[in-house]
Amino acid sequence: xxxxxxKFSGPLQSWGTSSHFETRxxxxxxxxxxxxxxxxxxxxxxxxxxKKIQELNDLDFGVRIDQAGESLRDYHIARKYKNNGDIERxxxxxxxxxxxxxxxxxxxxxxEQFVEKIEQGLKEPYFQPFMGRRSLPLSxxxxxxxxxxxxxxSLQQLPWQAAKWYKKTSTNQLxxxxxxxxxxxxxxxxxxxxxxxxxxKNRSFGFRGEAQIKIEIQDKKLDKKGFLNxxxxxxxxxx
Amino acid sequence: MTNQHLFLDIHAIQTLPPSNxxxxxxxxxxxAQYGGVRRARVSSQSWKKAMREYFHKNSAQSNVGVRTLEIxxxxxxxxxxxxxxxxxxxxMELAEKVLNEAKVKTKDQRAKAxxxxxxxxxxxxxxxxxxxxxxxxxxxEILRDKPAVDIALFGRMxxxxxxxxxxxxxxxxxxxxxxxxxxxxxxYTAVDDLAPEDNAGAGMLGTLEFNSSTxxxxxxxxxxxxxxxxxxxxxxxxxxxxxxxAFSNSIPTGKVNSYANQTLxxxxxxxxxxxxxxxxxxxxxxxxxxxxxxxxxxxxKLFNELRKVEKFVNEPEYxxxxxxxxxxxxxxxxxxxxxxxxxxxxxxxxTNNLIPAEVGE
Numbered sequence: 001x002x003x004x005x006x007k008f009s010g011p012l013q014s015w016g017t018s019s020h021f022e023t024r025x026x027x028x029x030x031x032x033x034x035x036x037x038x039x040x041x042x043x044x045x046x047x048x049x050x051k052k053i054q055e056l057n058d059l060d061f062g063v064r065i066d067q068a069g070e071s072l073r074d075y076h077i078a079r080k081y082k083n084n085g086d087i088e089r090x091x092x093x094x095x096x097x098x099x100x101x102x103x104x105x106x107x108x109x110x111x112e113q114f115v116e117k118i119e120q121g122l123k124e125p126y127f128q129p130f131m132g133r134r135s136l137p138l139s140x141x142x143x144x145x146x147x148x149x150x151x152x153x154s155l156q157q158l159p160w161q162a163a164k165w166y167k168k169t170s171t172n173q174l175x176x177x178x179x180x181x182x183x184x185x186x187x188x189x190x191x192x193x194x195x196x197x198x199x200x201k202n203r204s205f206g207f208r209g210e211a212q213i214k215i216e217i218q219d220k221k222l223d224k225k226g227f228l229n230x231x232x233x234x235x236x237x238x239x
Numbered sequence: 240m241t242n243q244h245l246f247l248d249i250h251a252i253q254t255l256p257p258s259n260x261x262x263x264x265x266x267x268x269x270x271a272q273y274g275g276v277r278r279a280r281v282s283s284q285s286w287k288k289a290m291r292e293y294f295h296k297n298s299a300q301s302n303v304g305v306r307t308l309e310i311x312x313x314x315x316x317x318x319x320x321x322x323x324x325x326x327x328x329x330x331m332e333l334a335e336k337v338l339n340e341a342k343v344k345t346k347d348q349r350a351k352a353x354x355x356x357x358x359x360x361x362x363x364x365x366x367x368x369x370x371x372x373x374x375x376x377x378x379x380e381i382l383r384d385k386p387a388v389d390i391a392l393f394g395r396m397x398x399x400x401x402x403x404x405x406x407x408x409x410x411x412x413x414x415x416x417x418x419x420x421x422x423x424x425x426x427y428t429a430v431d432d433l434a435p436e437d438n439a440g441a442g443m444l445g446t447l448e449f450n451s452s453t454x455x456x457x458x459x460x461x462x463x464x465x466x467x468x469x470x471x472x473x474x475x476x477x478x479x480x481x482x483x484x485a486f487s488n489s490i491p492t493g494k495v496n497s498y499a500n501q502t503l504x505x506x507x508x509x510x511x512x513x514x515x516x517x518x519x520x521x522x523x524x525x526x527x528x529x530x531x532x533x534x535x536x537x538x539x540k541l542f543n544e545l546r547k548v549e550k551f552v553n554e555p556e557y558x559x560x561x562x563x564x565x566x567x568x569x570x571x572x573x574x575x576x577x578x579x580x581x582x583x584x585x586x587x588x589x590t591n592n593l594i595p596a597e598v599g600e
Contacts (some may be wrong), residue, residue, distance in 0.1 A: 009252070010520060011273040011280075011415050047406070051519045070272055075285060085353060092264075099272040124244060124514050128461055134394075135283035136520040137412050137457070140548040144251040165275040200401040 003108030044126030049103035069101025180209030318367035
């Protein structure tokens, strides 16, 4: 078993699984199909290579919400021009983003060589990886580590990756969503998030089951209620 | 270029006075939260539009192709350089014929709509015309095969015909301020010059929203993919030069007549990397706080981050930088350039050695 732990952070991210036409939504946390797209792009797969892309669905997947982020609507227009250069029409295409969010994504597989190939791809990608939209590059420190543990255990053991200011405003019980076959008896939902094709002509996605789990983070600086032990009045003032 | 990746990274610190270059449907400047505080934001779409316009205006002189109605003239000149015995009128006729055979419509020896023709495409069409090539398929392939440089760089989406879509080889991030901002409101009145003297009111009143910011801007190009798209080393290098120039010198025009915010970057860093593109926005997760202007601290933070990320990634192959700060105080390995022109000259020399002549399999 080998698992890669990745950190998605930065000003903006966007993880749509059900957007069409003029309104481009984002979910509250990354989708597996987007991460598969990122891996495929890193490995230099092209859009029409459905078979190679579909194989990546076999990866075990989990995502932990370390810093929830806020929703942002971005007003955006696109113009369509006639052949003679006149404007034919203007589309208003609202785009939604998550701002200031931090997620931990775990991808793993029994076949360690398969995971090592992906690790190499992510570290030296062919196409630029991005967080849901091309304009949202990964941060320099996105690769945390690779471990021998499975996806669920890796997510349970990694320390909390949120910013200091955020930890003070939040409890240290984190939510994670993992492939439903990795845990038993947890509440499961279906999400249209199984990558079938990224082809420009026929993008399509199937469904995958996703289970919600809770993870208690042991962080020395926080007491049982999730408050900081140290009292730092100057820090609170932003000094 | 077997398994040999090459990424161009470009970073800039650029300060804007009170301005509103990119706004939403209510007229407010765009923002984003980062590091727990509100930042000024300029969307990637907005700055890309400014960059594309710079491309359209300057592509001909940088020899990366032209967007023009005069495509017949453009090809005729190339025909004459291949075959100097051809009279001008003869070359024009030949050029028009080869375009029409490739199904490009012309009228009075001009294109019917603005047409982008890459340098390589024009040369190949001219060659085909001289050789008397008549195969429609082959001629159309010359036009379709190699996308125009701006389409290769920035991508194209055609909703009606997905087969014409092209994935961009560049990536432009949203620009955000390195520090917290608050949007302010400028209340204004306009006086009616011909109003009677005892009239105390204004002709109209309103508010404009604005903020001032020091922005961190970032973009990159997957050079190996651009080479695959264009398949011509010289065009690739000229395109990258123009990309750096456009990134540095363009600015979105929103409300520019109200604020005259025509600034240029205070610092640019260009990196060539063989491992992966590296965005340095994390330098500003903790916002810059200063009572002494944001530019200097932002530049220092940027250069510090450049060194810090080497814990995660390789050292860049080459670093060129240009800054209004005293470059000697900045602890960086790289070439401290005098101006943009010398930066581009050095860049050309270096990429000439780094980029292979052809796409490897």
